Amino acid sequence: MFGRGGSGLAVGPKRYLFSGLLKCSVCGGSIALVSGRGRHGADRYGCSVHHQRGDSVCENAALVRRDELEQGLLKGLADSCLRVEVIDYAVARMEEALRKGHEKLNAELARMRQRKLQLEAELARLVNAIAEGQPSQSFMTAIGEREREMQAITNKLLEPGPGSLRATLDELRSFAVSRLTRIRELISHPESIDLARAVLAEHFGTFTLEPTMRDGEPVYLAHGKVDFFGEEAMARTGGAGGTACTILPRVQFRVAA
Secondary structure (H helix, E strand, O other), X not given: OOOOOOOOOXXXXXXXXXXXXXXXXXXXXXXXXEEOOOOOOOOEEXXXXXXXXXXXXXXXXXXXXXXXXXXXXXXXXXXXXXXXXXXXXXXXXXXXXXXXXXXXXXXXXXXXHHHHHHHHXXXXXXXXXXXXXXXXXHHHHHHHHHHHHHXXXXXXXXXXXXXXXXXXXXXXXXXXXXXXXXXXXXXXXXXXXXXXXXXXXXXHOOEEEEEEEXXXXXXXXXXXXXXXXXHHHHHOOOOOOHHHHEEOOEEXXXXXX
């Protein structure tokens, strides 16, 4: 899709699919084009902080060809993240978290019902005391406090309970698969580079590149997170699951000499 003919995934001058989405694991600075920028794929990504300020600030001197970075990251994402199996794994983790959340909710509802019965009994005693000729400001204050607490509990108990857990998870899975399909389509069409880059930023955020050695060869390890669900979809579950919607991909590609 990209080759080494110099076309690359550019958005105007000096902007590519991963522009602004890469950071250095050593110093936290951006990984950007620091050399080359030629017509034959010779331009290279490296730590911008090291390039500008040297080893005294950041020791990451590793460089990688732009075309190799694009191909390596996209292949790594396709192999590690852009798969239905990843979504199934995330949904399974979410199901476990949701079940725990529902168990806590049921326990809380039982506690509120018990507290409501206790308040009703206390109110009845206070009202009887006033009816028997023992009016006082403290009684009236106590009645007001308990009535407000009763109303708050009643409002919560009247709220609709969680729907079918399986139906919710099936809906989330379908939603995530549709997003997965959209991401695949966008990054496979260079003419959609602006939109593709925006989608990567939305679902992956930034990628951290870690320089290391493997089998005697210099490589960059790319770390990142992917979220196929988003806040809107997670709101349907009441936010339960938390980081259950997050998967940590780990991909690598060779660093150019």
